[in-house]
Amino acid sequence: MNRRLFIGALGASAVGTVAGCLSAGDSRTISATPARVSADAAATAGYEYQGTRERVETERVGSEDVEVTSYVSVYDRAMELPTAEFGEDAVKAGVFAVLAAPQVTVGDETINPISDRSRRELANRIQRHYDGFEIDRAVGGRAIQALGQRFSFQSYEGTAALQGEAEIAVRLDIAQRQHEDDYDVIAAIYPVEDLLEGGSEQERIDTLVRGLEQYDDIEVEIVESGSDGGD
Structure with missing residues (x-):
């Protein structure tokens, strides 16, 4: 899969409607708090941090330009797959991403573009924005x-x-919920168990999820979209 396309699909699934819900006089700049995986958890899972993308949407609201900033932190893992196209070369076939999008309070109402979307709706939006991915069926869930x-x-x-x-x-694993002043979307895409010699990738994904961190003044490495080569 193309990592950049997956990241772009995740971002497109969750942002782009907050600013239209604001009214003139609200704050001109609204930003989420980035989320990341702890270094220990990423190392245990065998996933490599590829940086955090900053996504800024600017909308004209009334007489003001309102800037809304979301963040997507990305991890991937190289693995050997039994496909003739790749031979014995390890391929970065596992991608884990966590999106943090700000919620906005307007009067007594709190608004966020992902808060009212089901996991299926988010999955469908990822599918629509990522040409190389096709969902066949839901296969259950779990809580972490x-x-x-x-x-x-x-x-x-x-x-x-x-x-x-x-x-x-x-x-594709996907979850979303509010954390403090933001809404987080966690998504992972990886080969099914039958393609992996070491068994299911789910245990590694669960390790990443449990290792998530998100707090004020958290340090992340902001990278430009497309700077990772996109494999």
Whole structure:
């Protein structure tokens, strides 16, 4: 799969409607707090941090320009797959991302573009924005404790084009919920168990989720979209 396309699809699934809900006189700049995985958890899971993308949306609201900033932190893992296209070379086929989008309070109402969307709706939006990914069916879910809260995941299976060369069976895990002043979306896409010699990738994903961190003044490495090569 193309990591940049997946990241872009995740971002497109969750942002772009907050500013339209504001009215003139509200704050001109609204920013989420980035989320990341602890270094220890990432190392245990075997995933490599690829930086955090900053997504800024500017909308004209009344007589003001309102700037809304969200963040997507991305991790990936190289693994060997039994496909002739790649031979014995390890391929970055597992991608984990956590999106933090700000919620906005207007009077007595709190508004966020992802708060009212189901996991299926978010999964469908990722599918629509990512040409190489096709969802076939839902395959169950699980709950994981992270950030002092309970995240309920839904899993889907489908197919994805890996680096534009081979179509493989993959699983998408997705969860979303409020954490303090933000809404977080956690998404992971990885090959199904039958393609992996070491068994299911789910245990590694669960380690990443449990290792999530999000707090004021957290340090992340902001990278430009497209700076990672996109494999």
